[in-house]
Each structure stands twice: as C-alpha cells, then as structure tokens.
C-alpha cells in the first residue's frame with residue numbers, strides 16, 4: 002500500500018514525505034514543480050512530474066501503485082494573487098481538487114486528507130480562539146476556493162465510499178529540526194520567512210503592517226504552528242481514516258497567538274542580530290487576531306503538538322534559510338548535469 006502526496010515538492014508537502022518515510026510508509030509524489038523543487042523530494046519517494054488536473058497522469062499513478070490514501074497539498078496560496086486571478090485559483094484549488102476526488106472515487110481510493118486554511122473563517126468578531134463551527138466568510142478567492150473544496154469533499158463523502166479529513170491550517174512556519182526540509186519558495190510573503198531573510202542580511206529590514214490593531218502592542222496576532230506538528234496532524238488523520246473515522250474538518254494551530262513584534266524579537270534573539278523595523282499602515286484584508294481552538298484535532302485525532310515554541314520555530318527557520326542558497330545551487334548543477 003502506498004500514499005500519494007500531491008505537492009510533495011513544496012514546503013509542507015516535502016516535510017510530509019519525510020514524515021511518511023520515517024513512519025515506514027511507501028510514498029508516491031505528484032508535483033508539477035511550479036513552486037516546489039525536485040531536490041526537496043527524498044530519493045526514497047517515487048516521483049511523478051505532472052499536474053493534479055491531468056487525468057491521464059492520475060490514472061497512470063493509480064495503475065502503477067497500490068494507493069490507499071491521498072494527501073492533497075498541491076494548490077495556490079498567495080492571497081493577493083487570488084484576488085487578481087480568481088479563476089486561476091478556482092481552477093487550481095477547487096477544480097483540481099474535484100478532479101482528484103473524482104479520480105479517487107473512481108479508483109476506489111477511500112482516504113483523502115485535504116489542506117484547508119483558517120482563511121475560510123474571514124474576520125473574527127473578537128480574539129477568542131476560533132472553533133470549526135464559527136461563521137465561514139472567506140475574504141478572498143483563496144479562502145473561498147478552499148471552502149468550496151471542503152464542501153465538495155463533504156458531499157462526495159456522503160454519496161460514496163470515500164472519507165476525508167480537512168485540516169484548516171493557521172500560520173505554518175519553521176523547518177524540519179533535522180534540517181532535511183524547509184520553506185524554499187521564491188518571493189514568499191510570510192512574516193517569519195521575511196524576518197529570517199532580514200536577519201541574515203538578505204533584505205533590508207521588515208515592514209510592520211499596522212500598529213493600531215486592538216491588540217496589546219497594536220500589531221497583528223497570529224497562531225504560528227511548527228510545520229512538523231502540522232505534518233504530524235496529517236499522520237494522525239491518516240490513521241484515523243484507516244481506522245474507519247468519519248469525515249472531519251479540524252483546525253490546526255496551538256491556540257496561542259504572538260504579535261508581529263513578538264515574532265520579530267524572537268527572530269533577532271535567535272539570530273543574534275538587530276535589523277531595521279519600519280512601522281507602516283495596515284495591509285488590506287488582514288485581521289487583528291487569528292488564533293485556533295484545536296480541541297477537536299487533539300481529541301479526535303489524538304494530536305499532541307511537540308514543537309509549540311516560537312523560539313524553536315524561528316531557530317529552525319533561520320537554520321534552513323542559511324543553507325538555502327547552497328541547496329538551490331546544487332539543484333541547478335544537477336539540472337545542468339541531466340541536460
């Protein structure tokens with residue numbers, strides 16, 4: 002039996018592949034390498050270069066491998082891009098998830114774990130940790146495209162011999178503590194990535210988007226979750242489904258928020274160097290505070306986070322960022338070698 006990981010060459014997907022291999026699973030990766038990297042996929046996983054929206058490659062994968070579960074990470078995740086190109090997001094996130102789920106049902110693959118997002122909630126009324134049954138009002142096509150996918154999966158599970166877990170990610174950050182995987186995407190916009198780049202002198206300082214939020218220090222608060230804990234929630238979701246668990250939608254966060262300033266301080270502490278901080282206006286569409294209530298995942302999936310520590314998140318992110326240029330240069334060399 003094998004597990005198919007779509008987007009396995011990307012940030013979270015590559016951590017997933019390592020964790021599955023560590024757990025003794027047989028792993029197949031499908032990735033079109035639009036933002037991911039071939040070198041990010043461990044040699045022990047079988048790699049298919051292609052698009053989730055390509056039925057032919059899905060059929061080929063299902064014919065060549067005994068897949069019993071799909072972990073679907075492939076997708077587009079840049080919010081402003083989703084506002085500018087909504088139909089691309091609906092195609093890549095919603096349309097391709099539909100296609101993959103239909104192919105799974107057709108092939109008799111019954112277990113599906115889906116990467117969803119806290120963006121399905123939209124604005125929160127206050128800063129209490131958000132529960133899964135909170136109102137769903139995505140503020141952008143990205144969140145909408147993920148919410149529509151959840152709905153399709155729910156309906157498919159009601160009609161077919163097909164069960165899913167959708168995990169709503171909060172702010173995923175950090176890198177594999179063993180240094181095997183990390184965030185390598187070009188032009189990333191996420192706070193911890195940007196702050197690590199500033200700490201290592203790869204960019205000049207960090208702009209804080211908004212200092213007048215109704216939070217203790219006026220900057221935005223987020224629930225930063227270490228990528229290894231997130232990946233562990235997927236392993237738990239996989240065993241839950243294999244045990245016959247019912248369809249489930251669950252939050253993945255720690256239930257504790259940090260402000261932008263607290264994050265920047267943690268990065269300077271870890272790197273030992275001060276960088277410039279510029280205080281700027283709010284970024285359109287940002288909420289003041291987004292924190293998860295993850296009681297459901299802890300209870301039903303028996304999920305026990307082990308890296309709930311902002312300093313550890315930041316230290317692993319910096320360690321990865323330091324080695325990144327060398328890794329990318331290595332990939333270029335191996336590519337030239339193959340050509």
Ligand code: UDP
Pocket residue numbers: 172190191192193195207208209210211220221222223261284287
């Ligand atoms: N943020 C910031 N400067 C940056 C990037 C992000 O002040 O250069 C803030 C942003 O306004 C939010 C928090 O950091 O309050 C996390 O933003 P990120 O883009 O990492 O994730 P999001 O919560 O938007 O998904």
